[in-house]
Amino acid sequence: MLYRKYLKNQFLSAAQYKLNTFLTAFAQVIINIGEILAVWMLFSRFETVGEWGFYQALLMMGVIFTAFSINECFARGYDEFSKLIRTGQLDRMLIRPVNIHYQIFGSKIEFSKILRIVLGITVSIIALINLNADWNFYKVLVLIAMYASAVCVVFGLFVIGATISIYTIQKYEFLNIITDGTKEVAYYPINIYSKWLRGIFTFVIPVASFNYLPLSFIMGTGSIPQWLCAISPIFGMLFVIPCIIVFNISLKKYQGTGT
Numbered sequence: 711m712l713y714r715k716y717l718k719n720q721f722l723s724a725a726q727y728k729l730n731t732f733l734t735a736f737a738q739v740i741i742n743i744g745e746i747l748a749v750w751m752l753f754s755r756f757e758t759v760g761e762w763g764f765y766q767a768l769l770m771m772g773v774i775f776t777a778f779s780i781n782e783c784f785a786r787g788y789d790e791f792s793k794l795i796r797t798g799q800l801d802r803m804l805i806r807p808v809n810i811h812y813q814i815f816g817s818k819i820e821f822s823k824i825l826r827i828v829l830g831i832t833v834s835i836i837a838l839i840n841l842n843a844d845w846n847f848y849k850v851l852v853l854i855a856m857y858a859s860a861v862c863v864v865f866g867l868f869v870i871g872a873t874i875s876i877y878t879i880q881k882y883e884f885l886n887i888i889t890d891g892t893k894e895v896a897y898y899p900i901n902i903y904s905k906w907l908r909g910i911f912t913f914v915i916p917v918a919s920f921n922y923l924p925l926s927f928i929m930g931t932g933s934i935p936q937w938l939c940a941i942s943p944i945f946g947m948l949f950v951i952p953c954i955i956v957f958n959i960s961l962k963k964y965q966g967t968g969t
Contacts, residue, residue: 717816717819720816720818720819720821721819721821724820724821724822731821731822732822734822735822735823735824735825735826736825738822738823738825738826739825739826739829742775742826742829743829745771745897746768746771746833749764749767749768749771749897750764753767759898759902760899760901760902761931762898762899762902765837765840765841766837766841766899766925766929767897767898767899768833768836768837768840769834769837769838769841769925770896770897770898770899770921770925771830771833771837771897772830772831772832772833772834772835772836772837773830773834773856773857773860773896773920773921774830774860774864774893774896774897775826775827775829775830775833776827776830776831776834776857776860776861777830777857777860777861777863777864777920778826778830778864778893779823779824779826779827779829779830780823780827780861780864781861781864781865781868782820782823782826783819783820783821783823783824783827784815784819785815785865785868786818786819786820787813787814787815787816787817787818788814788865788868788869788871788872789818789868789871789872789889790818791814791871791872791875791876792872792875792878792879794814794817795875795876795879795964796879799817800964801966803817804964810961811954814872838853841928841929843928843929843930844930848940849927849928852924852927852928852940852943853924853928855924855943855944855947856920856924856925856943857920858943858946858947859916859919859920859924859942859943859944859945859946859947860896860920860946862946862947862948862949862950863892863915863916863917863919863920863946863949863950864889864892864893865950865953866949866950866953867888867889867892867915867953868889869950869953869954869957870888870953870956870957871885871888871889872957873953873956873957873960876957876960876961876963876964877960888915892911892915892917895907895911895917896917896920896921899921899922899925899926900912900917900918900921900922901922901932915949916945916946916949918942919942919943919944919945919946919947919949920943920946923938923939923942924939924940924942924943926939927939927940927942
């Protein structure tokens, strides 16, 4: 497979600078641990935020850590799409007889993010062990769907950023606000935020599909019908479809950088 060759080449590249890769991964993990400690300090002072406790928030952090790190590891090409435009690499990609998305995935794979994926899974396991939930088959299924939904939503945000880069050529800081801001919001169940913010992160950027709604189903809480909470991760998975469609349409308008 061509993608296997992409993986091999990127891995060999990272292996040439083992110390740099390790130190980068270690520094990122330390930052994430610091964020966890900040949330722990908040709950140690107030015990609950809304009706949610520390381990519910910790599960949310585990989900978004894992989803964000998976995308940063394997879909970094979309997050740094503006570099492909500025350097003229995109022009070369477009004339190759290989699907453009295939090439973007293979253009940038950051193995230094794998340690953060491990951290996200570890945090999730700790939260689940301490979560006071009455588990059954359906709740386990919804839990798995939460992670799939989170990965799709974050990937969709990366694709949106790449789409905007087609028109702006370079990546502006407000695009980081969309991605990093969404990550920060997802640290807590979104029903603790104001109404207008809940609306944005439910109907525009469906953070609720892997956050408050499925967690409400798992915990058996909330006023929203449980069946709707259970199927909510599907809406997050579908979010990526219009993102890719808009990207493909925008790419047809791309005229090259002249590089």
